Amino acid sequence: MIQTTRRHFLAGLATLGAVGVVPASWIFASRVVKAADELNPDAKGMAGWKISGAHWGAFRARVEADRVVEIQPFEFDKHPTDILKGTLDVIYSASRVRYPMVRLDWYKNRENSNKAERGDNRFVRVSWDEALDLLYAELERIQKNYGPWALHVGNVGWRSVGQVHSCGNHMLRAIGMHGRSVGTAGDYSTGAGQIILPYVLGSTEVYSQGTSWEVILRETKVLFMIANDPVKNLQVGWNTETHEAYEYWGQLKQKVADKSIRVICLDPVKSKTQNFLGCEHLYINPMTDVALMMAMVHTMWKENLYDKKFLETYTLGFEEFLPYIKGETEDKIEKTPEWAAEICGISAEKIRELTRLMAKNRTQIMVGWAIQRQQHGEQPYWMAAILAAMLGQIGLPGGGISYSHHYSSVGVSSSGASMPGAFPLNLDTGRTPKYDTNNYDGYSSVIPVARVIDALLEPGKEINFNGHLVKLPPYKMAIFSGCNQWHRHQQRNRMKEAYLNLETVVAVDYNWTATCRFADIVLPACTPFERNDIDAYGSYSNRGVIAMQKLVDPLYHSRSDFDIWQDFTKRMKRDIEYSRGMSEMQWVEYLYEECRADNLKKDFFMPPFSEFWEKGYVLFPKGKEWVRHADFRDDPEVNALGTPSGFIEIFSRKLASFGYPDCKGHPIWMEKVERSMGGPGSEKYPLWLQSVHPDTRLHSQTCESETRRSEYTIHGREPVYLSPQDAQKRGIKHGDLVRVFNDRGQLLAGAYISDNFPQNVIRIQEGAWYGPTGPEIGALDTYGDPNTLTLDVATSELAQGPSANTCLVEIEKFTGNAPAVTSFGGPIEVFVGGEVVKRDE
Numbered sequence: 001m002i003q004t005t006r007r008h009f010l011a012g013l014a015t016l017g018a019v020g021v022v023p024a025s026w027i028f029a030s031r032v033v034k035a036a037d038e039l040n041p042d043a044k045g046m047a048g049w050k051i052s053g054a055h056w057g058a059f060r061a062r063v064e065a066d067r068v069v070e071i072q073p074f075e076f077d078k079h080p081t082d083i084l085k086g087t088l089d090v091i092y093s094a095s096r097v098r099y100p101m102v103r104l105d106w107y108k109n110r111e112n113s114n115k116a117e118r119g120d121n122r123f124v125r126v127s128w129d130e131a132l133d134l135l136y137a138e139l140e141r142i143q144k145n146y147g148p149w150a151l152h153v154g155n156v157g158w159r160s161v162g163q164v165h166s167c168g169n170h171m172l173r174a175i176g177m178h179g180r181s182v183g184t185a186g187d188y189s190t191g192a193g194q195i196i197l198p199y200v201l202g203s204t205e206v207y208s209q210g211t212s213w214e215v216i217l218r219e220t221k222v223l224f225m226i227a228n229d230p231v232k233n234l235q236v237g238w239n240t241e242t243h244e245a246y247e248y249w250g251q252l253k254q255k256v257a258d259k260s261i262r263v264i265c266l267d268p269v270k271s272k273t274q275n276f277l278g279c280e281h282l283y284i285n286p287m288t289d290v291a292l293m294m295a296m297v298h299t300m301w302k303e304n305l306y307d308k309k310f311l312e313t314y315t316l317g318f319e320e321f322l323p324y325i326k327g328e329t330e331d332k333i334e335k336t337p338e339w340a341a342e343i344c345g346i347s348a349e350k351i352r353e354l355t356r357l358m359a360k361n362r363t364q365i366m367v368g369w370a371i372q373r374q375q376h377g378e379q380p381y382w383m384a385a386i387l388a389a390m391l392g393q394i395g396l397p398g399g400g401i402s403y404s405h406h407y408s409s410v411g412v413s414s415s416g417a418s419m420p421g422a423f424p425l426n427l428d429t430g431r432t433p434k435y436d437t438n439n440y441d442g443y444s445s446v447i448p449v450a451r452v453i454d455a456l457l458e459p460g461k462e463i464n465f466n467g468h469l470v471k472l473p474p475y476k477m478a479i480f481s482g483c484n485q486w487h488r489h490q491q492r493n494r495m496k497e498a499y500l501n502l503e504t505v506v507a508v509d510y511n512w513t514a515t516c517r518f519a520d521i522v523l524p525a526c527t528p529f530e531r532n533d534i535d536a537y538g539s540y541s542n543r544g545v546i547a548m549q550k551l552v553d554p555l556y557h558s559r560s561d562f563d564i565w566q567d568f569t570k571r572m573k574r575d576i577e578y579s580r581g582m583s584e585m586q587w588v589e590y591l592y593e594e595c596r597a598d599n600l601k602k603d604f605f606m607p608p609f610s611e612f613w614e615k616g617y618v619l620f621p622k623g624k625e626w627v628r629h630a631d632f633r634d635d636p637e638v639n640a641l642g643t644p645s646g647f648i649e650i651f652s653r654k655l656a657s658f659g660y661p662d663c664k665g666h667p668i669w670m671e672k673v674e675r676s677m678g679g680p681g682s683e684k685y686p687l688w689l690q691s692v693h694p695d696t697r698l699h700s701q702t703c704e705s706e707t708r709r710s711e712y713t714i715h716g717r718e719p720v721y722l723s724p725q726d727a728q729k730r731g732i733k734h735g736d737l738v739r740v741f742n743d744r745g746q747l748l749a750g751a752y753i754s755d756n757f758p759q760n761v762i763r764i765q766e767g768a769w770y771g772p773t774g775p776e777i778g779a780l781d782t783y784g785d786p787n788t789l790t791l792d793v794a795t796s797e798l799a800q801g802p803s804a805n806t807c808l809v810e811i812e813k814f815t816g817n818a819p820a821v822t823s824f825g826g827p828i829e830v831f832v833g834g835e836v837v838k839r840d841e
């Protein structure tokens, strides 16, 4: 197993996209550039403004006397998002990490410190030299006393855009020069999906380009959206986002209105997308999509609505699956619509009607990712593929299945141009690490990312993972950069318990998040807007290349990740090797020129660097329309899928051979450890908590923005959305302060009553900053981080993915004296004696 990053997928995609997709021509390119020039910044009174980019879009910034005073969307972005309004505060928030900080008791007692004090937020300010010396000494100690299994290097999070400063790469390269460590496989986004789909459809699908929107708008008659909220989720992208997909959602809205396309949103909640389109909403009980889809399969079989020819030509294993649907196997349950109706809450008649509608029309299925972020999350993914296969429209224009149209403007065709590469994360000099031992003492060197807390609580445990046996290493030290572990991981109080087993924790960030609060050494990175960089404009459209011009110098004592880690490598006299002797700006230019040379070969014109840097961007023309899986449909032999057989696998021999009880040779309906609507645990905790991705932020990013928080918080807390019925039952009014709790934890939030929510379903958006009243296990979270309540169990033994959306809670009006929110504003700075330092800034 190797450590993969999303960049790898995208790099692969870029090369794929280049083959025969676009007959590229710079004449076209200049036409697009000209069109953008018509919206030129001068005309908008933005002459002299700088340009930069973020996951939430490119923008212009007005800088006066070394201060950014105004931010406006990039003139090419026709659908900028409100998240952009938090950008100024990213630079100037009170929660910035200002200085290198060391936790008080760790400063005094190092690895023998009192770990239970972690989280009390008392830190001592140190110099950069001292901080890096401490970090270096710790790494030496870990490698000498234990070995590479004792060091976990956490990466693959939503670090800022910018290819030179990709902070995970910097950390991994620098640490890699010193010694080896424990890496992670997979990610929190698609933990289950990216593992199951290669067995079924031959690729991860989740990070794949999808059928072009033009084709969908022209050909599709029924669009079936499963657990999907693109209008909310397309606000951000993996690279600097263009927001071009919104153009098509606007057109789709018109087609819904004139009834030329029927869009059905299968979701417990009326989503932002459903409200925007004004389309049909089909309510389903949470976590029961598999039962529904099985009944649809049953209906297609019973009513002879499925495409036998397609199954024969393109798939394997239907005969092995059908007996399960018919109730002829172990469980003896026929998966009829009547059976499913009891579980999923959709009537048998409605299930039949829906199935007929989909079978009789050109139907595109679009699946979101939240349903694979729950226990047995592999199953709905597999079922949706089987449904699509039986409909027989995979590879047809406007038909088939997609698992990515809600992400990073997938469906906007790729220009085919190459995008800039990145600062290398691997050692590329032929030299070995200082501590060159590869001896992990029998522990695994790579573990599934969502099992990192298990490793601390059950050291040495052997777990299954995608056909491998993984032995969890009891690591002693962890380093995080570019991810917010204390936002993204589930079950805070379990994390607290696990952290007692960690001798040393290091966080590198520009924001004083809970990951910093629970660390021992904190290094202040600067924000992406305090350094020069370059990024791809558009993650899949490859629309262009954008300059990230430094807006202001790094504030306080913060430094760029490049700078920090290069300084670290000086301690091994490897700093020249680290940077290849190149400065930040030389790297920017180098990546640009490399990309330019590549593109010239393909006839995509890019100006000389200086011209680009001054102008701030290059744009490429739109690519050709494209249909996912069309090549496979055309010739399944030549264009065989990446599955073991080359066909779509309805039954998988390979998966059956693993013998996992929770992911067998074909999809199975399985009850969850906890489920609302009469499911396990619902007597005590009747409310299903979904912690979807925030409409207002990118995860925990921009939560620090007071400007933004003042728009959406209630009593200064994160909102919890709930139905009028649930509110009334509990005597809760809109705007009340409430306590949300279960056996795993408790938090304060502000009640937001909305008709979009049905009974027994509540929502707290992920990324709300954890702010406990104190370090102790069970402490009340004062702001509303849903991961205080979520459950840290694996999706299955196959993928070992996170299951954040399997979570039951109760809610009550909070009547006591409300503690102040502790999440924001940085650490409590103390002297070594413990007295609080009074800052006059």
Ligand SMILES: Nc1nc2c(c(=O)[nH]1)N[C@H]1C(S)=C(S)[C@@H](COP(=O)(O)OP(=O)(O)OC[C@H]3O[C@@H](n4cnc5c(=O)[nH]c(N)nc54)[C@H](O)[C@@H]3O)O[C@H]1N2
Binding pocket: 156, 157, 158, 159, 160, 165, 167, 188, 189, 190, 373, 481, 482, 483, 484, 485, 487, 488, 489, 508, 509, 510, 511, 513, 525, 526, 527, 528, 561, 691, 692, 693, 698, 699, 700, 701, 766, 767, 786, 787, 790, 804, 805
């Ligand atoms: N309950 C629940 N939990 C979830 C999810 C859910 O649906 N429900 N979703 C999961 C998913 S899909 C994801 S992707 C994860 C996201 O989890 P993360 O990727 O960990 O979330 P972010 O808040 O984006 O954290 C990025 C951190 O990197 C820091 N950072 C940004 N730029 C830089 C930089 O240039 N240098 C340095 N050093 N630091 C930087 C930011 O300040 C921030 O603290 O959350 C997961 N957690």
Ligand SMILES: Nc1nc2c(c(=O)[nH]1)N[C@H]1C(S)=C(S)[C@@H](COP(=O)(O)OP(=O)(O)OC[C@H]3O[C@@H](n4cnc5c(=O)[nH]c(N)nc54)[C@H](O)[C@@H]3O)O[C@H]1N2
Binding pocket: 188, 189, 190, 226, 227, 228, 229, 232, 233, 234, 235, 236, 266, 267, 268, 269, 271, 284, 285, 286, 287, 288, 289, 368, 369, 370, 371, 406, 407, 690, 691, 692, 693, 694, 695, 696, 697, 698, 699, 805
């Ligand atoms: N604004 C914004 N956009 C983002 C992000 C962000 O932080 N902010 N993060 C990005 C990232 S990293 C990721 S991974 C993606 C996440 O993309 P997803 O995981 O697809 O998004 P979510 O918003 O968590 O959930 C989408 C929908 O699933 C529904 N849902 C949940 N459980 C069920 C269920 O059991 N059955 C059914 N039928 N529906 C269900 C929810 O009600 C919601 O409407 O979003 C990306 N886009």
Ligand SMILES: [Mo]
Binding pocket: 188, 189, 190
């Ligand atoms: Mo994600």
